[in-house]
Amino acid sequence: MSQPIEIAQTESKKREKTGKAKRIRLTQKAIVTTAATLFAEKGFGSTSLDDIAEVLGVTKGALYYHIKNKEEILRLIYLSVLNVAEEPLRRIVESDLPCAEKLHKAIEHHIEVSADKSPAITVFYREHPHLTGPFAREIALRQKDYEHHFEHIIEEGITTGAFKAGSDPKIIMFGILGMCHWISQWYQPSGRYTPQQIAAMFTGMVENGLLPSEC
Amino acid sequence: MSQPIEIAQTESKKREKTGKAKRIRLTQKAIVTTAATLFAEKGFGSTSLDDIAEVLGVTKGALYYHIKNKEEILRLIYLSVLNVAEEPLRRIVESDLPCAEKLHKAIEHHIEVSADKSPAITVFYREHPHLTGPFAREIALRQKDYEHHFEHIIEEGITTGAFKAGSDPKIIMFGILGMCHWISQWYQPSGRYTPQQIAAMFTGMVENGLLPSEC
Amino acid sequence: MSQPIEIAQTESKKREKTGKAKRIRLTQKAIVTTAATLFAEKGFGSTSLDDIAEVLGVTKGALYYHIKNKEEILRLIYLSVLNVAEEPLRRIVESDLPCAEKLHKAIEHHIEVSADKSPAITVFYREHPHLTGPFAREIALRQKDYEHHFEHIIEEGITTGAFKAGSDPKIIMFGILGMCHWISQWYQPSGRYTPQQIAAMFTGMVENGLLPSEC
Amino acid sequence: MSQPIEIAQTESKKREKTGKAKRIRLTQKAIVTTAATLFAEKGFGSTSLDDIAEVLGVTKGALYYHIKNKEEILRLIYLSVLNVAEEPLRRIVESDLPCAEKLHKAIEHHIEVSADKSPAITVFYREHPHLTGPFAREIALRQKDYEHHFEHIIEEGITTGAFKAGSDPKIIMFGILGMCHWISQWYQPSGRYTPQQIAAMFTGMVENGLLPSEC
DNA sequence: TATGAATGAGCTTTCATTCAT
DNA sequence: AATGAATGAAAGCTCATTCAT
Numbered sequence: 001m002s003q004p005i006e007i008a009q010t011e012s013k014k015r016e017k018t019g020k021a022k023r024i025r026l027t028q029k030a031i032v033t034t035a036a037t038l039f040a041e042k043g044f045g046s047t048s049l050d051d052i053a054e055v056l057g058v059t060k061g062a063l064y065y066h067i068k069n070k071e072e073i074l075r076l077i078y079l080s081v082l083n084v085a086e087e088p089l090r091r092i093v094e095s096d097l098p099c100a101e102k103l104h105k106a107i108e109h110h111i112e113v114s115a116d117k118s119p120a121i122t123v124f125y126r127e128h129p130h131l132t133g134p135f136a137r138e139i140a141l142r143q144k145d146y147e148h149h150f151e152h153i154i155e156e157g158i159t160t161g162a163f164k165a166g167s168d169p170k171i172i173m174f175g176i177l178g179m180c181h182w183i184s185q186w187y188q189p190s191g192r193y194t195p196q197q198i199a200a201m202f203t204g205m206v207e208n209g210l211l212p213s214e215c
Numbered sequence: 216m217s218q219p220i221e222i223a224q225t226e227s228k229k230r231e232k233t234g235k236a237k238r239i240r241l242t243q244k245a246i247v248t249t250a251a252t253l254f255a256e257k258g259f260g261s262t263s264l265d266d267i268a269e270v271l272g273v274t275k276g277a278l279y280y281h282i283k284n285k286e287e288i289l290r291l292i293y294l295s296v297l298n299v300a301e302e303p304l305r306r307i308v309e310s311d312l313p314c315a316e317k318l319h320k321a322i323e324h325h326i327e328v329s330a331d332k333s334p335a336i337t338v339f340y341r342e343h344p345h346l347t348g349p350f351a352r353e354i355a356l357r358q359k360d361y362e363h364h365f366e367h368i369i370e371e372g373i374t375t376g377a378f379k380a381g382s383d384p385k386i387i388m389f390g391i392l393g394m395c396h397w398i399s400q401w402y403q404p405s406g407r408y409t410p411q412q413i414a415a416m417f418t419g420m421v422e423n424g425l426l427p428s429e430c
Numbered sequence: 431m432s433q434p435i436e437i438a439q440t441e442s443k444k445r446e447k448t449g450k451a452k453r454i455r456l457t458q459k460a461i462v463t464t465a466a467t468l469f470a471e472k473g474f475g476s477t478s479l480d481d482i483a484e485v486l487g488v489t490k491g492a493l494y495y496h497i498k499n500k501e502e503i504l505r506l507i508y509l510s511v512l513n514v515a516e517e518p519l520r521r522i523v524e525s526d527l528p529c530a531e532k533l534h535k536a537i538e539h540h541i542e543v544s545a546d547k548s549p550a551i552t553v554f555y556r557e558h559p560h561l562t563g564p565f566a567r568e569i570a571l572r573q574k575d576y577e578h579h580f581e582h583i584i585e586e587g588i589t590t591g592a593f594k595a596g597s598d599p600k601i602i603m604f605g606i607l608g609m610c611h612w613i614s615q616w617y618q619p620s621g622r623y624t625p626q627q628i629a630a631m632f633t634g635m636v637e638n639g640l641l642p643s644e645c
Numbered sequence: 646m647s648q649p650i651e652i653a654q655t656e657s658k659k660r661e662k663t664g665k666a667k668r669i670r671l672t673q674k675a676i677v678t679t680a681a682t683l684f685a686e687k688g689f690g691s692t693s694l695d696d697i698a699e700v701l702g703v704t705k706g707a708l709y710y711h712i713k714n715k716e717e718i719l720r721l722i723y724l725s726v727l728n729v730a731e732e733p734l735r736r737i738v739e740s741d742l743p744c745a746e747k748l749h750k751a752i753e754h755h756i757e758v759s760a761d762k763s764p765a766i767t768v769f770y771r772e773h774p775h776l777t778g779p780f781a782r783e784i785a786l787r788q789k790d791y792e793h794h795f796e797h798i799i800e801e802g803i804t805t806g807a808f809k810a811g812s813d814p815k816i817i818m819f820g821i822l823g824m825c826h827w828i829s830q831w832y833q834p835s836g837r838y839t840p841q842q843i844a845a846m847f848t849g850m851v852e853n854g855l856l857p858s859e860c
Numbered sequence: 861t862a863t864g865a866a867t868g869a870g871c872t873t874t875c876a877t878t879c880a881t
Numbered sequence: 882a883a884t885g886a887a888t889g890a891a892a893g894c895t896c897a898t899t900c901a902t
Contacts, residue, residue, distance in 0.1 A: 026882080026883085041344065042344050043258075043259075043260060043342070043344040043345060044258075044260070045258060045259070045260020045261055046260055046344065046345065048874075048875060048876085049875075049876065049877090050874095050875080058882095058883070058884090059883070059884055059885075060875090060876085060877090060884095061877090061878085061879085061883065061884060061885075061886090062882070062883045062884075064876095064877075064878080065882060065883070066882095069876070069877075070875095070876065070877090100426065103425075126341050127258070129256065129257050129258040129261065130258060130261060154425075157425070161427070162426075163425045163426065163427075164423075164424075164425055164426070164427050166419070167416040167419060167420065168407070168408070168416065171408065171413060171416050171417075172416065172420060172425070174394075174397060174398070174401055175394040175397075175416075175417050175420060176394070177397065178393045178394040178395070178396060178397025178398070178400075179389075179390040179391070179393045179394045179397075180393070181393060181397060182389060182390075182392065182393025182394075182396060182397070183389070183393070185393075186389055192383070193383070193386065198386060201382040201383065201386050201387065201390075202386075202390050204381070204382060205382060205387060205390060205421060205424070206420060206421075206424065206425055207424050207425050207426045208379075208424040208426060209379075209420070209421065209422050209423040209424030210318075210369075210372070210378040210379055210387070210421060210422050211315065211377075211378065211379070211422045211423060212376070212378075212379050213428070241865080241866085263891080263892060263893085264892080264893065264894085265891090265892085265893095273865095273866070273867090274866070274867055274868070275867095275868090275893085275894085276866070276867060276868070276869095276894085276895085276896085277865075277866050277867075279893095279894070279895080280864085280865060280866070281865095284893075284894075285892095285893065285894090456886080456887085471774065472774050473688075473689075473690060473772070473774040473775060474688075474690070475688060475689070475690020475691055476690055476774065476775060478870080478871065478872085479871080479872065479873090480870090480871085488886095488887070488888090489887070489888055489889070490872085490873090490888095490889090491873090491874085491875085491887070491888060491889070491890095492886075492887050492888075494872095494873070494874080495885085495886060495887070496886095499872075499873075500871095500872065500873090530856065533855075556771050557688070559686065559687050559688040559691065560688060560691065584855075587855070591857070592856075593855040593856065593857075594853075594854075594855055594856070594857050596849070597846040597849060597850065598837070598838070598846065601838065601843060601846050601847075602846065602850060602855070604824075604827060604828070604831055605824040605827075605846075605847050605850060606824070607827065608823045608824040608825070608826060608827025608828070608830075609819075609820040609821070609823040609824045609827075610823070611823060611827060612819060612820075612822065612823025612824075612826060612827070613819070613823070615823075616819055622813070623813070623816065628816055631812040631813065631816050631817065631820075632816075632820050634811070634812060635812065635817060635820060635851060635854070636850060636851075636854065636855060637854050637855050637856045638809075638854040638856060639809075639850070639851065639852050639853040639854030640748075640799075640802070640808040640809055640817070640851060640852050641745065641807075641808065641809070641852045641853060642806070642808075642809050643858070671861085671862085693895075693896060693897080694896075694897065694898090695895095695896075695897095703862070703863090704862070704863055704864075705863090705896090705897085705898090706862065706863060706864075706865090706898090706899085706900085707861075707862045707863075709897095709898075709899080710861060710862070711861095714897075714898075715896095715897065715898090862902105863901105863902085864900100864901095864902090865899100865900090865901095865902105866898105866899085866900090867896105867897105867898085867899080867900105868896100868897100868898095869895105869896095869897095869898105870894105870895085870896090870897105871893100871894085871895075871896100872892105872893095872894085872895100873891105873892085873893085873894105874890105874891090874892075874893100875888105875889100875890090875891090875892100876888105876889100876890095876891105877887105877888085877889095877890105878886100878887085878888080879885100879886090879887090879888105880884105880885095880886095880887105881883105881884085881885090881886105
């Protein structure tokens, strides 16, 4: 006989794309959204382009028709966050509401964005070390800017007597922002409270304090 | 094209790896400390063992005499944080200070740990997706436990009338913890305030509110 | 010392990796065949994926498009052997030839496979310690099964009086199989005898003995 | 507080030597014996010097006081096999026993050595690709020599009429040797038969055949 | 004699990126 | 627009070997 030994075929990586195979039209937006979810779950460094492509039901190579490289996806995520967050805050600051009201609105806005649970927010606060070059600096600047707007509200309140003096506005600002940021770590849309309710509780605590009024 | 023949610069390459070349005795502790700094700067996934080894002035292989693998370094960082944070908080909760005082102490403790700016904290809040297996679950549990302790203080305060009713203690807890967590992102030991001072401002805001007393 | 500056021989290094550089289309089958040859020559543990890739004229990384990992190559080699060997033996056992004839056919079959000198056989008898997990057990079972078929032939022969009683069928089976296995170590297709001739000599010895008939 | 974060110590590789920790005096012989067992189980390439040292209850470095390198261990295993096998066979061949008796003794001898279960035998037939240099050639030669001695017995038998003519002595030799070699794969000292009994069955089959005498 | 510590080379594997089709 | 195939660089890890103590 001495026939040639047949090699058994095996399904290797090739056909493993059992993902969702949505087969929606591939767009930059779809890539960024999908990537944000995966980055939030597993981290930027541990998410491969293969992972993203699989969820989208395409092959890795296809992504490159829509994006330049992996970091660009991350850049787009950062931009998507800032683009939604900056403008409304600016309008609140520039409005002529009383300071206490401004602070409430600002907190509400920030929470709405954070609670949007958009995994993008999670990525935003976690993956900045993976940004490089001038873009990294740009993002840092715009983030600082955002913080300054909050700070201004506090400062203005203290100056006008709307808020108590005694604390450094910058520190207060960091406290309030930290409070809001953290929401992306625990908020669930299916939970008991709406973002607006949470904003009300936070504002209540921050403005009136936890202790009962003494008089 | 006939491009010019390049002269090999054998020497120059060697000198490239002169990093810090501390040449301290290599220990597990030294590895973990150095790694924490690098992880905080560049992220876990983007820090190679080569990076760590270079800073320590040894070769990659040497690290493996002291640690089992890269994830173990991360695990040790997480443990180092929890081991410092848990016990003091437990003591505060179990003490018989008045609630307002307990809250102050708890905030102070948390800020002290966070402000320690120990890059370990930055890593702690950022790299958990890189933990795997049962350890990941253990850490998540211990973190939940820590949060529960804070929650209990608020709850107790509301029950005893020390704190105003009206807000969900869990939400308040998330707010306060978020406020404190964030410190590791902006605090600098060389800055204007000590952790204790910051704790005082935060406690002031949280307990008395920003608005001036009305009476 | 002032040793002479070495001129970089950029070109020469590239040419070093010209191995065979077949540049046939890379397939799983090609990888497995090439690997079998190398494993047989140098052993599984001492053959690197670089070695295999070089012979195939591709880079290491390319292999991973077709196989999952190194062990999968080994698994495919084992399957390729068993897939050729099992079925024909089963048919012989289940046929209604007289026992002596069955034994002859079985020996002939086994020798044909072994003599195929396909390096796969050499690997098969040597590298099983490198198989892991359930697959290792599966292979061991299928090998045992194969042996049982041989044993049955002997047993049946003794029961029906076709073979002398007195020896343990299992021991006889081991003897005959060992005899055949070994062929892969010395057989050369270019040698004096065909597998069929060798099978005839072996069967002659095993059935009639070396001693001249006494009557 | 701001106390330094303590790094939790972990038991890494260091103290893991839970092996047998025999603590017998370390000798070259002990190393070779232990190594043979491990090589037989896991293969030469997959057994590290650490593995060997652990079983012996010493550290890797200690081995180097007794052996030059890993390959030397393998060389010593090969020598230990040949040194036991060669001399007795030579004596049998040179004796003036009748041929049939010589063959019986030779088979018995070979089986005794193989069955000695000495894992060394398993290593002997499996790891030769890891021998290098002149030693590899020396071993190959001595193995050939050993085979020639067997061949001579057959040849002599045919010439003197003690054995039937018709088969090539070399092929017969390969058959008988393969039969015996294989024993190291299945023989267990605790099994039903002694090496001598197995030798008797093999000799019976080989000299008288399985078929019943016709007269 | 033996240990602890380190080196350096090599290995398997992963992956962002490229490109012909 | 998308795929299949390949590259090449880097990563994590292992390990034989060396050597001061």
